[in-house]
Amino acid sequence: MNVLSYLCKNFKNMSRELSEHEIVRRNSLKELISLGIDPYPAEEYKSNVAIEEILKNFPEDKSLYQDVQISGRIMSRRIMGAASFVEFQDSTSRIQLYFKRDDICPGEDKTLYNTVFKRLLDIGDIIGVKGYVFITQMGEITIHVTEYKILSKALKPLPVVKEKDDKKYDAFTDPEQRYRQRYLDLIVNPSVKKIFEKRSQLMNTMRTFLNEKGYLEVETPILQPLYGGAAARPFKTHHNSLDMTLYLRIANELYLKRLIVGGFDGVYEFSKDFRNEGMDRFHNPEFTQIELYVAYKDYEWMMNLAEEMIEKVAMDLHGTTKVQVGKNIIDFKRPWKRFTMFEAIAHFTGIDISEMDEDQLRETAAKLNVPIDPSMGKGKLIDEIFGECCEAQLIQPTFITDYPVEMSPLAKKHRKVEGLVERFEAVCNGKELCNAFSELNDPIDQRQRFESQLELGKRGDDESMVLDEDFLNALEYGMPPTAGIGIGIDRLSMIMTNSDSIQDVLFFPQMRPQQKANISTDADFKNLGIPEVWIPAIRKAGFNTVEAFRQADANKLMNDLGGLRKKMKLDVPGLKSEDLESWIKG
């Protein structure tokens, strides 16, 4: 196509080839400029109404919205000669626009409609419109546009999703593209936006709830010389001027407890934590949790707070405590079911392990087909049995209490039962939702617990905790009895938005890096003595780099380029083999 190759030349400075769509749009851009229209104007464009309001209020009062001004994006167009319909989207919703040639262009000059609107505007462009609202013969609320202004020209085509009777056609569903180009996902899939609005609302509900109780929102270091507060492998980084290793935090527990020592009654932090572990639909290397510590409370008290707060989240987001999650309806209404860990295991396996020693536990685990390895201590064995036999079966929110001491080096010893700690997790939809304890404030006990963690580390448990001397130092000055909790915000968001993957509740989930195509510039090719006109043909023949080109088979290349000369209608004499050889040799 002559026009295309001509246009390609106009963009020859771009080192990659442009698709036809992109060339057409760049050309429209130039034409707009030559018509004296700025495709990217600087000044503010005032809107006086949101589309959502129009859709809501207009049916009841047709006298409303007779002079509206709105900005938004063109999502689709139906052009019928001198009249057109446009689907138009702002941040709140979509509405139809009606463009009529003689209204847009009352005088003789029809350029603004025939040329600018019909030919130079595209799906994806951002415009501002003035007009009045009416209802079409088909019964659709529509803005009759009297004036419009281009606010931003789009150079790439948007995926076009069409819809009829709630059925989607050509939906933009490929998860990889959706996550890598989340902005596109947000534009064309309105339900995605709702998920993130819910997530934000969820955090606001918690923040308000905790602020009203007088707790202080704080921030603690993400870069830590020692990582602690959880069992996980960290990310490691390096500080240049201190010349020291720093870790990205895996939890913020130890810092928040230092603040309790410092005299705050309640502190909380919404924190990004980082764990260097596998990735799947429940795990992202960086994730968010809220941690809360309240002085002079215990884990019983914290359980009540947790169910109250999460019930409130469900109410605020859904107007009810019942939330549809996959096939299940989960009811967050208080009070939640409570099991001790031993009770839960007995309930689901029929085996009472509460009196067993390490060897008996090992046998039981084997009998239940729970995978174990020699590095596991007694606590880890119990935890594995629970995780394998119980967790997935707990759909409705359930508190599991009283964990083995080996698994919980930061939790206080159980007030009644030897070998256990005062700890609970809430499990919901088969997954842990939060984790809480009566915090250990006995500095001598804490030191011993860290030391036994070090023992586990020596046995090969690479998630065991390291000893934090300064934290122990803080405890030695005296920490009040304290209840602490951590709630996974991503996990909770998944449940509250019925998302089955963590990637759906993170704007930018971690992805493998895309293979970067190594591309030589036109100048690189010119340095070999290749005339400019041939460069697009060489790229077309599959040579993106000078290195690849120089290894090419001369005969094959001769044939290919000859063919491409015809195909691309290059207006140059046929290639001579001496020339080609000299290019290859450089």
Next chain:
RNA sequence: GAUUAGCUAGCUCAGUCGGUAGAGCAUUUGACUUUUAAUCAAAGGGUCCCGGGUUCGAAUCCCGGGCUGAUCACCA
């Protein structure tokens, strides 16, 4: 890390036995003044993920690699 499925036009996807690479939407040109997955007519658009092998001939068969999804293992 293991198993498995997939990768074809800007998007969603067909592609038979190995024989000239297809459809719808999008794009371009034209018709059309209340359409709505607008319609009608015509045109353009491809590194069939990459590399190698078998073959007269590979999107298709074989081997290797990349990426993505799903499941499993570890972790929240």
